[in-house]
Amino acid sequence: MARMTMIEAVRSAMDVSMGRDEDVVVFGEDVGYFGGVFRCTQGLQAKYGKTRCFDAPISEAGIVGTAIGMAAYGLKPCVEIQFADYMYPAYDQLTQEAARIRYRSNGDFTCPIVVRMPTGGGIFGGQTHSQSPEALFTHVCGLKVIVPSNPYDAKGLLISAIEDPDPVMFLEPKRLYNGPFDGHHERPVTPWSKHELGDVPEGHYSIPIGKAEIRRKGSAVTVIAYGTMVHVALAAAEETGIDAEVIDLRSLLPLDLETIVQSVTKTGRCVVVHEATLTSGFGGELVALVQEHCFYHLEAPVVRVTGWDTPYPHAQEWDYFPGPARVGRALTEAMEA
Amino acid sequence: MDEFSRLSLHVPEPAVRPGDQPDFSNVKIPKAGSVPRPEVDVEPEAIRDLAYSIIRVLNREGEAVGPWAGLLSDEELLTGLRHMMLLRAFDARMLMAQRQGKTSFYMQHLGEEAVSCAFRRALRRGDMNFPTYRQAGLLIADDYPMVDMMNQIFSNELDPCHGRQLPVMYTSKEHGFFTISGNLATQYVQAVGWAMASAIKNDTRIAAGWIGDGSTAESDFHSSLVFASTYKAPVILNIVNNQWAISTFQGIARGGSGTFAARGLGFGIPALRVDGNDYLAVYAVARWAAERARRNLGPTLIEYVTYRVGAHSTSDDPSAYRPKTESEAWPLGDPVLRLKKHLILRGVWSDERHAQAEAEIMDQVIQAQKEAESHGTLHAGGRPSVRDIFEGVYAEMPPHIRRQRQKAGY
Ligand SMILES: Cc1ncc(C[n+]2csc(CCOP(=O)(O)OP(=O)(O)O)c2C)c(N)n1
Numbered sequence: 080m081a082r083m084t085m086i087e088a089v090r091s092a093m094d095v096s097m098g099r100d101e102d103v104v105v106f107g108e109d110v111g112y113f114g115g116v117f118r119c120t121q122g123l124q125a126k127y128g129k130t131r132c133f134d135a136p137i138s139e140a141g142i143v144g145t146a147i148g149m150a151a152y153g154l155k156p157c158v159e160i161q162f163a164d165y166m167y168p169a170y171d172q173l174t175q176e177a178a179r180i181r182y183r184s185n186g187d188f189t190c191p192i193v194v195r196m197p198t199g200g201g202i203f204g205g206q207t208h209s210q211s212p213e214a215l216f217t218h219v220c221g222l223k224v225i226v227p228s229n230p231y232d233a234k235g236l237l238i239s240a241i242e243d244p245d246p247v248m249f250l251e252p253k254r255l256y257n258g259p260f261d262g263h264h265e266r267p268v269t270p271w272s273k274h275e276l277g278d279v280p281e282g283h284y285s286i287p288i289g290k291a292e293i294r295r296k297g298s299a300v301t302v303i304a305y306g307t308m309v310h311v312a313l314a315a316a317e318e319t320g321i322d323a324e325v326i327d328l329r330s331l332l333p334l335d336l337e338t339i340v341q342s343v344t345k346t347g348r349c350v351v352v353h354e355a356t357l358t359s360g361f362g363g364e365l366v367a368l369v370q371e372h373c374f375y376h377l378e379a380p381v382v383r384v385t386g387w388d389t390p391y392p393h394a395q396e397w398d399y400f401p402g403p404a405r406v407g408r409a410l411t412e413a414m415e416a
Numbered sequence: 417m418d419e420f421s422r423l424s425l426h427v428p429e430p431a432v433r434p435g436d437q438p439d440f441s442n443v444k445i446p447k448a449g450s451v452p453r454p455e456v457d458v459e460p461e462a463i464r465d466l467a468y469s470i471i472r473v474l475n476r477e478g479e480a481v482g483p484w485a486g487l488l489s490d491e492e493l494l495t496g497l498r499h500m501m502l503l504r505a506f507d508a509r510m511l512m513a514q515r516q517g518k519t520s521f522y523m524q525h526l527g528e529e530a531v532s533c534a535f536r537r538a539l540r541r542g543d544m545n546f547p548t549y550r551q552a553g554l555l556i557a558d559d560y561p562m563v564d565m566m567n568q569i570f571s572n573e574l575d576p577c578h579g580r581q582l583p584v585m586y587t588s589k590e591h592g593f594f595t596i597s598g599n600l601a602t603q604y605v606q607a608v609g610w611a612m613a614s615a616i617k618n619d620t621r622i623a624a625g626w627i628g629d630g631s632t633a634e635s636d637f638h639s640s641l642v643f644a645s646t647y648k649a650p651v652i653l654n655i656v657n658n659q660w661a662i663s664t665f666q667g668i669a670r671g672g673s674g675t676f677a678a679r680g681l682g683f684g685i686p687a688l689r690v691d692g693n694d695y696l697a698v699y700a701v702a703r704w705a706a707e708r709a710r711r712n713l714g715p716t717l718i719e720y721v722t723y724r725v726g727a728h729s730t731s732d733d734p735s736a737y738r739p740k741t742e743s744e745a746w747p748l749g750d751p752v753l754r755l756k757k758h759l760i761l762r763g764v765w766s767d768e769r770h771a772q773a774e775a776e777i778m779d780q781v782i783q784a785q786k787e788a789e790s791h792g793t794l795h796a797g798g799r800p801s802v803r804d805i806f807e808g809v810y811a812e813m814p815p816h817i818r819r820q821r822q823k824a825g826y
Contacts, residue, residue, distance in 0.1 A: 104616060130616045136646055141605055141639030148546070148609025148623070151594060154616065156609075168635070175599045176606065182808045184587040184595035185577050189811070220817075221809050244811035289814065333814035 082272045083279040086256045088230035089119045089195070092237035093157060095283050097127050100155065103241060105132045107142055107159030107195075116161060117197060117256060139169035146192045147177050156192050157241050163198040163250060164210045177246040178221030193240045193247045198226070199307055199354050200386075200400050201254035201264070205393035211306075211355035211386070216248045217332045217364065223247040223288055224332040228255060228309040229276035232329055235286030243288060252306035260307055261314035262402035291335035293342070297324035300348035300413050303339060303365055305331065308352040308401065315406035323350075323410060331361060339365070340372045347378040348413045352406055357385040379416030382409045428672055430665035434735060438745035443721070445747050448475035448691075449482020453700075456708045460686040467677040467687035470721055473696035478757035484700040490764045496537065496695050497755050497765070499557045500529040501773060504752060505781045506552070506562060507726075510569055513785070514730045518793035519569045523549050523584050527725030527743065530695040530751035531656055533557045538702035539592065539624065546594045546607035547626045549584050550656065558591045562781065566788035573798030574791045580804070601627055601634035604653065608643045611651035611709070622709040624652040629676055630661020633669040637679075641717075645683040648714035652705040653685070655717065656692065658724035663737040680717030692722030693748040695755045721748065802826055 083091060096103045105120055111134040114121030123132040135142045139160055146156035160166045166173070173194065180190045200209035216224045223245060227233035233251065240247035254260045258268040259276075271277030295313055299322040302312040309327040316323040324342050328334065343349045349369050351362040362383045369381055384401045392399055431439045451471045454463050473485045480486065488496070507524040514522040525532070532553030539545070545554050555565065567574040569583040577587065587595035594610075597603055607625030614621045627637060632655060644651055655676045659666050670676060680687035686708070690701040698720065705716035723746040727734050739745075759765035792798030806813065806821040813821075 104613075136639075136642045138639040138642055140636055141608075141643045144602065144605030144636060144639060145609030145612055145643050148606035148611070149613035149616075150609075151544070151606065152610045152613035152617075154613045171599060171636075172602060172605075176597055176602050179597075180595055181811070183577060183581045183585070183597075184589075185580070186808055187576075187587045187589045188595050223810075333816060336815065 080278050081281050082277050083230045084257050084271045084277070085227070085230045085233050085251065086117055086119055088234040088279050089237055089251060090121060090123070091279065091281065092234040092241070093120065093123060094126070096157070096238055096241045097123065097131060099283060102153060103155045103157060104149065105157050106135045108135055108137055108161045110134060110159050115159060117253065119195070120159065139165055140172055143169035143172040143177065143194060147172060147180070147190055150190045150192045151180070151188050155241060158192065158194055160194060160196040162208050163196040163212050164207045166194070166196055166212065170215070173216070173222065173246070174219045178219050181245065182221060189244055190246045191244050193237070193249055195249045195251060197253035198250040199252040199254055200391050200396050201260060201307065203393060203396060206390040209391035209396070211353065213250055213331055214355060214359065214361045217361055221246065222332065223330070224250070225288060225330050226250045226252065226306040227329060228252070228306055228327050229259065229274070230271050230279050231276045232286055232292070234279050235284050236288065236329065238283065239285040239288050242285065247288070250306070254307045255310070259310045262311040262400065263314070264397050286329070289330045289333040289335055291329055291338040292327045293324060293338065294327045295323065295325040297322040298346060299323060300350060300410060301326060301339070301342040301346045302350045302352060302406070302410070303328065304352040305329065306354070308354060311401060311403055311406055312352055314403040315410060318403055319407045319410050321410045321414060336368060336372065339369065343369050343373040344376045347376050349377070349381045350384065350406070350409045350413050351381060352384045352401055354386050354400065356388045357383060358388050360385055379413050382413050384409045428667040430667065430738070432739055432742070434737065434739055436739055438739045438742040440745055440747050443747060446470055446472065448472040449485065451482070451484070453483035453704070456704060456711060457713055458686070460684050463686055464681055467681055467689060468675055470689050470691050471697050471701055472691040472694055473700060474694045474754050474758055478754065478761045480696055480758060484697060487700050487703060488696060490759070490762060492537070493695070493755065493759055494764065496533060497752070497759060498773065498777070499533040499553065500695070500752050500755065501777050502781070503529050503533060503553050503556050505777045506556070509781050509785055510566070511730065513569070517795060518789070519571070519583050520794060521583055521730050522569065523729045524726040525550055525553060527746070527750065528656065528658055528692065528722050529553055530698050530755070531692045531720045531722060534695045534698035535624070535654070535702045538699055538706050539622070542592065542621045544592045544594060544607070544610050544621070544623045545626065546603040546610070546623065547596060548600070548603070548628060548631070549596060550628070551626055552584065552586070555586060555588065555591055555593055560588055560591045560593070562784040563788050566785055567791060570788055570793040571800065572788065572792030573800060575800055578804035578807070579800035600631040601636040605636050605640040605643060608640050608649050608651050611649040612643070612647050615647070615650055615712070620710065622650040622652070622706060624654060626654045626656065628661060629655060629657040629659070629666045630664060630669045632676055632679065641680065641683045641685065644715040645685050648712070650709035650712065651715045652702065652709060653680070653715055653717045655719045656722065657719050658722050660724050660728070660738070662728045662732060675719060677717055677719035685715050685717045687717040687719070689719045689721055691748055692720030693751040693754060695751060723748070
């Protein structure tokens with residue numbers, strides 16, 4: 080075991096995977112020599128050579144497109160999009176190509192690629208460094224979508240993603256890179272070194288894709304969250320004193336419906352939290368599933384807490400970001416309905 | 417008053433439209449044999465002219481002349497002629513099958529047969545093509561079973577893609593033919609990635625990307641050139657300039673200046689233009705590029721100057737946007753007839769043998785079609801299972817898709 084930040088855990092996952100499998104290659108903008116703008120790939124080029132970890136031109140379509148070609152050859156590329164906000168030029172390659180190659184060729188060709196990207200707000204990144212585009216991926220059949228909330232999961236899930244035979248989108252909440260963030264921006268961040276989930280095995284281990292984790296047991300209301308919002312939800316439960324059960328989805332596609340249904344069937348109430356905008360966000364899908372599968376157990380309408388339907392603002396990001404106060408109000412609303 | 421007058425937008429127009437006299441006077445055709453053949457390790461700077469000329473081997477008399485000639489034996493040329501004739505007969509039958517409602521749609525190669533048929537012969541087993549929809553010659557010239565192609569066109573019970581893919585969008589890893597996307601240009605950059613992977617693994621195999629003249633306007637084309645030139649990927653980047661992108665003439669993608677090949681020059685990629693209707697020239701240039709790639713000298717960009725004689729697809733009516741007789745006016749002739757003439761001149765072929773071969777080939781295609789049709793066509797007979805809709809989205813079927821399959825009754 081070692082104490083790791085999420086950055087170190089992500090790096091360790093790539094390191095372990097590259098060490099075990101010569102077919103794993105890592106590339107992206109500033110990823111090689113410098114180690115990435117968040118340093119997730121630091122040291123990999125020095126260790127594995129510049130044909131296995133290298134800098135790419137500023138061409139997201141090129142990065143994902145060449146990764147697809149490499150995967151068709153037999154490699155396992157794990158590429159970085161510098162910020163999730165810049166994956167749009169590659170969207171065509173992801174949705175029309177990566178996601179479909181197995182299906183349209185009847186398995187003649189496959190696409191085992193991983194596309195990593197820092198997502199979410201809370202670092203004063205403004206509208207072009209704060210987006211949470213997960214719903215754009217969960218709508219695409221053929222992709223898998225993962226959002227870890229801590230170093231331990233980040234490493235285990237990234238290793239699974241790299242070993243997965245299909246294309247995986249790996250969204251890293253950058254607000255969690257250095258420590259769990261409970262939404263209280265005015266307080267200093269507690270580092271991962273003070274958190275049990277910062278205790279990460281140094282070698283190989285994996286966490287299955289498609290399995291949620293219950294972060295807090297409770298019987299009054301179920302909170303469904305992922306990424307940074309898991310920590311905000313935990314804070315809201317503590318601060319309101321409401322006996323909430325907090326589910327950390329970890330994988331959005333495929334989704335662990337069973338854990339959701341079991342929990343909501345038990346509590347009869349549900350709050351869904353995410354950073355992305357409300358309209359047509361992934362929360363809509365979660366609410367629909369809860370309605371379909373738990374209707375007769377529901378004692379109150381499901382409440383959504385999300386970012387607003389606006390671009391992510393720079394100066395007012397704490398008013399945009401769903402913090403513990405907003406989640407707390409939603410918990411009260413769900414309890415009082 | 418300002419010293420400048422008001423601006424106006426320039427929208428390029430082709431020289432002629434329906435009803436006009438076809439005019440190819442702007443297509444400068446150099447004499448066969450007149451373009452030099454550089455060493456494969458030549459500096460790209462030294463051969464900039466090749467991006468503006470046209471490499472040709474067969475002259476008007478049917479002789480093979482100049483420095484790019486002499487690479488193929490009579491036997492190989494006869495095989496090449498046969499491949500082109502097979503593709504043409506295949507097209508004719510499948511076009512008719514579409515008219516009879518046996519498939520939804522079809523895209524033919526008429527006039528462009530030499531490009532893919534000759535190119536395939538310059539590659540080796542294990543190399544990978546990332547084709548678009550007008551390169552079925554890559555499969556034909558690699559002896560891929562025609563019946564399998566037809567099974568897909570008919571979406572029948574033996575369709576290798578289980579009814580999921582459009583008719584002409586074949587796939588065959590074994591035959592070096594990457595699964596075709598309907599989204600133009602996306603696969604060009606994938607070819608570069610495949611080639612980079614081969615180099616990363618110190619392999620000996622090379623890749624080839626394919627794109628049409630119209631699709632070079634897509635940003636993927638430019639990403640491909642960036643990656644190919646940056647990493648000196650062992651890839652051949654092919655542009656098939658058949659003058660038209662559906663109804664849009666090539667000047668819209670290119671503007672009024674330069675050539676498509678010349679787009680490679682700014683990237684330091686050797687760029688060659690070749691007579692796409694000359695089987696010998698296509699083969700010679702493809703082999704030159706393949707040798708460069710295999711010697712780790714990096715990518716080559718090739719523009720095939722050709723003409724799409726047929727309609728864009730079975731949904732297109734070219735008489736609405738170009739003169740009906742334009743294809744006859746095309747100055748580079750018909751690739752099948754040109755190779756036929758050459759072989760007759762060499763004394764290894766004759767009009768009689770050609771007519772006989774034509775009949776035999778058509779017979780072979782009809783036999784294959786009968787066999788394929790016995791397994792069903794789009795609206796009749798055997799068809800893929802509905803269960804196949806749900807298979808193969810992922811390596812392992814996730815629970816939500818399993819639930820949907822059960823809901824559908826499978
Ligand atoms: C991304 C994308 N945009 C538009 C289309 C529709 N489309 C299909 S073929 C075609 C013309 C392509 O022309 P060109 O690249 O010159 O190839 P050609 O058909 O002449 O061989 C168009 C616009 C498409 N398939 N994909």
